[in-house]
Amino acid sequence: MSGIAILCSGQGKQSAAMFDLVASEPTAAPVFALAAGALGGRDPRDLAHQGGDIIHRNDVAQVLCCAAALAVWAAVGSSASRPITVAGYSAGEVPAWAVAGVMDASSAFNLVTRRAALMDEATREPSGLAAIIGLPRDVVDGICRAYGLDVAIVNGPLHLIVGGRAAGLRPALADATARGATRATVLPIHVASHTPALKAVSERLGRLVSETVTDARLPSDVRLVSGIDGASVRGVADGLVKLAAQVSTTIDWTACMDACRASRPARVLELGPGSALSRMMTEFEPGIPARSAADFRSVAGLRRWIEVAS
Known part of the structure; x- marks a missing residue:
């Protein structure tokens, strides 16, 4: 090397x-x-x-x-x-x-x-990104569809960043936590980057x-x-x-x-x-x-x- x-x-x-x-x-x-x-x-x-x-x-x-x-x-x-x-x-x-x-x-x-x-x-309404860790992509994709979000960044098979309107982020994170996510948190970024x-x-x-x-x-x-x-x-x-x-x-x-x-x-x-x-x-x-x-x-x-x- x-x-x-x-x-x-x-x-x-x-x-x-x-x-x-x-x-x-x-x-x-x-x-x-x-x-x-x-x-x-x-x-x-x-x-x-x-x-x-x-x-x-x-x-x-x-x-x-x-x-x-x-x-x-x-x-x-x-x-x-x-x-x-x-x-x-x-x-x-x-x-x-x-x-x-x-x-x-x-x-x-x-x-x-x-x-x-x-x-x-x-960005015409409050938006942002959030991390969901511990759930596979297909589960996170389903959560995104339910709350009008999109996968923004793939950091690993169980480490995804999602983005969209702030109104959809918090209920999506509560859903992710209920489904067994080890971490589900809003990030200090206020635009829906990469969506x-x-x-x-x-x-x-x-x-x-x-x-x-x-x-x-x-x-x-x-x-x-x-x-x-x-x-x-x-x-x-x-x-x-x-x-x-x-x-x-x-x-x-x-x-x-x-x-x-x-x-x-x-x-x-x-x-x-x-x-x-x-x-x-x-x-x-x-x-x-x-x-x-x-x-x-x-x-x-x-x-x-x-x-x-x-």
Whole structure:
């Protein structure tokens, strides 16, 4: 095994500590400046420390998650040996394209800002996502049909994220609990991401990404994984179609983890707030060391851990 696999987190795990590792790193300063521009001049580090509901608001959360991934990558990316495999979870798929070298950080922030705005504009009534753990897909599909919801993300055979109107989420979770779910909880995400409710957003976003990423090429030593199905992005144009479609299409994260495993990396590193993806990867493939940047107390320590994969 050689190289490293990079997983870019989506929304949900923002916290006051999300930028602590690289808050003072000179190499991360340009990323924070771009993020501040996308947040109307507010420094993302200050917003994170402020905490509260604002850091989970869709338009803010997507920018914060993009900043978390790209700030760490700016600080440690030069330590990563090639080849690399890159996959992004939900909103994390946009910064994943920047980590892969297909777009620059400025384009990534522009895209997540516009993506969030389109999603908010299309959300005309209270909506969101919820996790249902411990029930098989066919049972969850039945619950979704009963309450007007859709499966948004497949994290495993018994770990599903569902989305739709808030009015349908809570009774659906009560039903799931009654059927034996080990966990059924609303997530701090207020749009029905990756469901047909946002189909119009995918169509508008498709036109936008084609304008944002022009004449781009995928580096030969990078494998970029599509969030929808775990397939490798072979051509930028086709990949952008999927990147736009994922806003309203179920994400098969299990397939993404399988694609990362198939690339046989020496290590897997999660960029972004929290450590949910690295934990899932460890459960999925215990034989490959997986850590989150959030696990480290210093950039130097993270660099040393990455360099072992060389």
